[in-house]
Amino acid sequence: MSGMDAVPQILSGGLQGYLVVALLLFAIGLAAVLLRRTLLMQFMGVELMLNAANVALLAFARFRGGDSQAMVFYLFIIAVAACEAAVGLALVIGLFRHRDTTDSDRAASLKQ
């Protein structure tokens, strides 16, 4: 197999190692969004996916000689994640007030 010679590089923290960690983190976040029904758990899954993007971004920046442009994008991603947290949690609270549930399956219709 062609990928097998890269395995020691992954274990010692080469670029591919960070990318594999980012990919697995993204997959776990996606699984949380798809498989869990509690809105708060799905929300945490979204946060994990954003974090996976951050890991990949900063890994590429380090292997390109410490590029500081990546930090700017990292700051923007953090700002968007904070906005998403504020609005998303406000929506969860609003749903709980109207329906008395935080289960996304029970919020399938827009009518009361």
Next chain:
Amino acid sequence: MFITFALITLLGALGMLLQKNVIVAGLFMVAAFFGVAGLFVLLANPVAAALQIIVYTGAIMVLVLFVIMMLNSHEEEKAQSSRPVQRWVSVALVAALAFGAVKLVLASPGLKALAQSGAATPEAMTLQKVGVTLFADHLLGFEVAGLLLLAAMIGAVALTKRNL
């Protein structure tokens, strides 16, 4: 060191995915974020590591845990219908995506070349470098991000306040 932090990150995330109790899942998320911060330190980027801990574990996860306790929804509610087909399709989709992407990363010659050419550890990222790049090249984006945060703040208040 890399393996330690990678394992903390991935096991924390996996614990979050499999945990029934939402509060314990939130604490697993904190562990995963700490692991990510450790990875950032290994990437010669202490600024990002500090921001990761302050913003994610300090602000976002505390907010999530507050909401969990406020709504008193510690356990997942009983499913109305179990939807086995959808669950298996999503598991297969996620597994295929992860497997395919990891295989692609391991086989890519471009990534291998980049990993070799950039193997020397660069100078650690400093706040000064970040600030110069942010305010010299991305001033408009910075202002727009501030406006976005303001809009989100007003939106959150408007959504949760019963009668404005």
